[in-house]
Amino acid sequence: xxxxxxxxxxxxxxxxxxxxxxxxxxxxxxxxxxxxxxxxxxxxxxxxxxxxxxxxxxxxxxxxxxxxxxxxxxxxxxxxxxxxxxxxxxxxxxxxxxxxxxxxxxxxxxxxxxxxxxxxxxxxxxxxxxxxxxxxxxxxxxxxxxxxxxxxxxxxxxxxxxxxxxxxxxxxxxxxxxxxxxxxxxxxxxxxxxxxxxxxxxxxxxxxxxxxxxxxxxxxxxxxxxxxxxxxxxxxxxxxxxxxxxxxxxxxxxxxxxxxxxxxxxxxxxxxxxxxxxxxxxxxxxxxxxxxxxxxxxxxxxxxxxxxxxxxxxxxxxxxxxxxxxxxxxxxxxxxxxxxxxx
Amino acid sequence: xxxxxxxxxxxxxxxxxxxxxxxxxxxxxxxxxxxxxxxxxxxxxxxxxxxxxxxxxxxxxxxxxxxxxxxxxxxxxxxxxxxxxxxxxxxxxxxxxxxxxxxxxxxxxxxxxxxxxxxxxxxxxxxxxxxxxxxxxxxxxxxxxxxxxxxxxxxxxxxxxxxxxxxxxxxxxxxxxxxxxxxxxxxxxxxxxxxxxxxxxxxxxxxxxxxxxxxxxxxxxxxxxxxxxxxxxxxxxxxxxxxxxxxxxxxxxxxxxxxxxxxxxxxxxxxxxxxxxxxxxxxxxxxxxxxxxxxxxxxxxxxxxxxxxxxxxxxxxxxxxxxxxxxxxxxxxxxxxxxxxxx
DNA sequence: TTGTAGGCGTTATCAC
DNA sequence: GTGATAACGCCTACAA
Numbered sequence: 001x002x003x004x005x006x007x008x009x010x011x012x013x014x015x016x017x018x019x020x021x022x023x024x025x026x027x028x029x030x031x032x033x034x035x036x037x038x039x040x041x042x043x044x045x046x047x048x049x050x051x052x053x054x055x056x057x058x059x060x061x062x063x064x065x066x067x068x069x070x071x072x073x074x075x076x077x078x079x080x081x082x083x084x085x086x087x088x089x090x091x092x093x094x095x096x097x098x099x100x101x102x103x104x105x106x107x108x109x110x111x112x113x114x115x116x117x118x119x120x121x122x123x124x125x126x127x128x129x130x131x132x133x134x135x136x137x138x139x140x141x142x143x144x145x146x147x148x149x150x151x152x153x154x155x156x157x158x159x160x161x162x163x164x165x166x167x168x169x170x171x172x173x174x175x176x177x178x179x180x181x182x183x184x185x186x187x188x189x190x191x192x193x194x195x196x197x198x199x200x201x202x203x204x205x206x207x208x209x210x211x212x213x214x215x216x217x218x219x220x221x222x223x224x225x226x227x228x229x230x231x232x233x234x235x236x237x238x239x240x241x242x243x244x245x246x247x248x249x250x251x252x253x254x255x256x257x258x259x260x261x262x263x264x265x266x267x268x269x270x271x272x273x274x275x276x277x278x279x280x281x282x283x284x285x286x287x288x289x290x291x292x293x294x295x296x297x298x299x300x301x302x303x304x305x306x307x308x309x310x311x312x313x314x315x316x317x318x319x320x321x322x323x324x325x326x327x328x329x330x331x332x333x334x335x336x337x338x339x340x341x342x343x
Numbered sequence: 344x345x346x347x348x349x350x351x352x353x354x355x356x357x358x359x360x361x362x363x364x365x366x367x368x369x370x371x372x373x374x375x376x377x378x379x380x381x382x383x384x385x386x387x388x389x390x391x392x393x394x395x396x397x398x399x400x401x402x403x404x405x406x407x408x409x410x411x412x413x414x415x416x417x418x419x420x421x422x423x424x425x426x427x428x429x430x431x432x433x434x435x436x437x438x439x440x441x442x443x444x445x446x447x448x449x450x451x452x453x454x455x456x457x458x459x460x461x462x463x464x465x466x467x468x469x470x471x472x473x474x475x476x477x478x479x480x481x482x483x484x485x486x487x488x489x490x491x492x493x494x495x496x497x498x499x500x501x502x503x504x505x506x507x508x509x510x511x512x513x514x515x516x517x518x519x520x521x522x523x524x525x526x527x528x529x530x531x532x533x534x535x536x537x538x539x540x541x542x543x544x545x546x547x548x549x550x551x552x553x554x555x556x557x558x559x560x561x562x563x564x565x566x567x568x569x570x571x572x573x574x575x576x577x578x579x580x581x582x583x584x585x586x587x588x589x590x591x592x593x594x595x596x597x598x599x600x601x602x603x604x605x606x607x608x609x610x611x612x613x614x615x616x617x618x619x620x621x622x623x624x625x626x627x628x629x630x631x632x633x634x635x636x637x638x639x640x641x642x643x644x645x646x647x648x649x650x651x652x653x654x655x656x657x658x659x660x661x662x663x664x665x666x667x668x669x670x671x672x673x674x675x676x677x678x679x680x681x682x683x684x685x686x
Numbered sequence: 687t688t689g690t691a692g693g694c695g696t697t698a699t700c701a702c
Numbered sequence: 703g704t705g706a707t708a709a710c711g712c713c714t715a716c717a718a
Binding site: 046048053070085096097112114117253256260284285286 | 423441
């Protein structure tokens with residue numbers, strides 16, 4: 001059965017398509033009676049507006065693109081949850097893509113999203129991405145972008161991040177206050193922006209407490225489980241840390257797994273294990289993980305809000321109600337510690 | 344900067360829009376030289392095709408709608424992962440929505456998806472949904488639908504499910520073989536289709552081993568944590584089960600949490616705990632959960648494949664190459680047990 | 687308050 | 703092999 005269109009309704013009711021269109025969207029300049037007639041008939045024949053045509057005509061889709069490294073990562077799925085909720089309440093819809101940490105796929109995806117004319121883009125960069133030319137090139141074509149979590153260093157973009165400096169600082173400080181001095185840190189590859197922040201937080205905590213910084217206690221790991229495993233093995237064997245801090249969702253699980261193995265084997269004493277993690281069973285593990293929890297849901301909803309606000313600001317601007325150009329925003333969300341374990 | 348259109352290119356190159364269009368899509372009836380010229384120029388001015396216009400014209404969007412109760416549920420995010428991967432390799436894009444277990448939101452979402460003219464729909468029903476008129480009404484308007492996981496009983500729809508009968512049967516059998524006879528079962532509300540399957544698997548395992556079925560060991564729980572908590576408390580207090588089986592992702596975590604509390608309090612002996620769960624840390628818990636693992640990723644990719652195959656079959660049909668009408672498909676995927684714990 | 691006309695960017699059809 | 707034209711379904715000037 002073919003779709004009913006506005007024209008069909010117009011013909012059936014003996015009026016012009018424009019009248020029907022106006023009636024359907026509740027234009028103020030329409031006779032209440034006509035409106036009712038149209039609405040009733042539309043209902044009867046099961047009319048559904050065609051968003052595609054509408055988008056073409058209005059040059060906007062009310063769709064947002066979301067690009068993340070991995071949907072099924074706990075952290076990202078929570079972020080997406082936040083994005084989807086905010087978008088839904090503001091009348092936007094969400095298209096989701098994953099890069100699997102591949103730069104090529106990211107590039108391709110962003111282009112597709114642009115071709116689909118999404119109104120805006122929310123993106124967390126792939127592990128391979130080092131510059132953002134493939135994204136910012138669309139800026140001039142009116143594609144608004146908000147970066148979150150894995151953001152570029154660039155100062156001229158809008159971003160929502162977690163205060164990793166503070167998160168690591170707090171965890172390290174907690175360790176020190178509990179008498180630990182040899183604290184191992186497992187983090188992302190050294191050239192990434194966020195890694196620097198984390199290292200800085202760690203270093204500052206040591207410094208504030210007069211503890212020497214020991215390079216050997218720092219391990220840089222990529223996304224492969226064996227990297228975390230090897231790091232833990234080496235730390236346990238050669239340095240016997242009095243505590244561990246891990247700085248990313250996957251990394252935390254992979255490291256903890258090996259830590260537990262070493263613990264069971266009697267190779268390491270039972271020491272506190274801190275991890276950036278959003279799994280909801282940290283307290284059920286044995287030993288429990290002390291979690292540095294990132295406000296994932298909030299990160300998503302804030303980013304979406306930022307984006308939609310920007311879009312609607314642009315609309316207003318377009319209508320001539322131009323104000324000062326908004327400066328690039330960097331929202332920094334606080335982590336919080338969840339202490340499930342004390343020695 | 345305004346978008347470059349096919350017309351723009353045509354004007355600039357002094358040819359007709361139709362020629363440019365053909366050249367761009369590599370039509371066979373175009374001069375190689377013209378093609379090269381067009382391509383080069385398009386590249387130069389950074390032309391991107393407008394998918395919206397294309398969709399309107401071609402009456403198809405190459406987009407799929409996905410509706411799940413909760414994105415951030417581990418199981419569903421894995422399913423989505425599978426869907427997205429399959430869709431991506433076949434050239435489709437994915438719009439994702441969540442119902443938060445609300446029927447109203449499900450209805451509204453499906454309508455929006457229809458209005459957006461997605462080519463097909465993949466859906467796992469909300470907890471409140473009892474009939475599917477709000478979905479199947481679009482069937483006649485050419486919206487293909489595949490149900491997965493939480494599917495309707497209806498025999499005339501395509502669906503991909505997990506073999507819950509078999510999953511529960513295996514878990515219960517394992518228990519019995521390990522000498523347990525009083526096995527508690529925590530499952531979804533009794534009127535749901537899938538609940539019946541699960542109960543049947545449980546009952547069959549008992550029957551095959553000559554054990555009496557005891558109604559009191561069965562608990563029906565909704566989505567609220569306290570329901571699981573209360574169920575466990577009651578079971579422990581009044582029946583002292585020799586083992587537990589829980590039948591849904593959330594339910595497993597909530598139940599386990601209370602089970603562990605009761606265990607620590609010394610109210611229950613250490614007994615095997617089986618759960619339908621896709622968390623990747625089941626083996627790290629203490630005591631470990633024995634997992635009935637659902638092939639979530641595969642469920643997603645199978646469902647997406649089914650849908651896209653159907654769409655492309657429809658296309659062929661449309662071209663006159665009609666064959667026999669395909670019958671409704673029910674794909675049943677096997678669970679597998681992961682034994683992390685034995686008494 | 688309603689109708690007419692034109693266009694959003696693309697592609698299919700029919701000419702040349 | 704290429705060009706002109708119409709149409710996909712909708713919306714917004716502008717006219718009546």
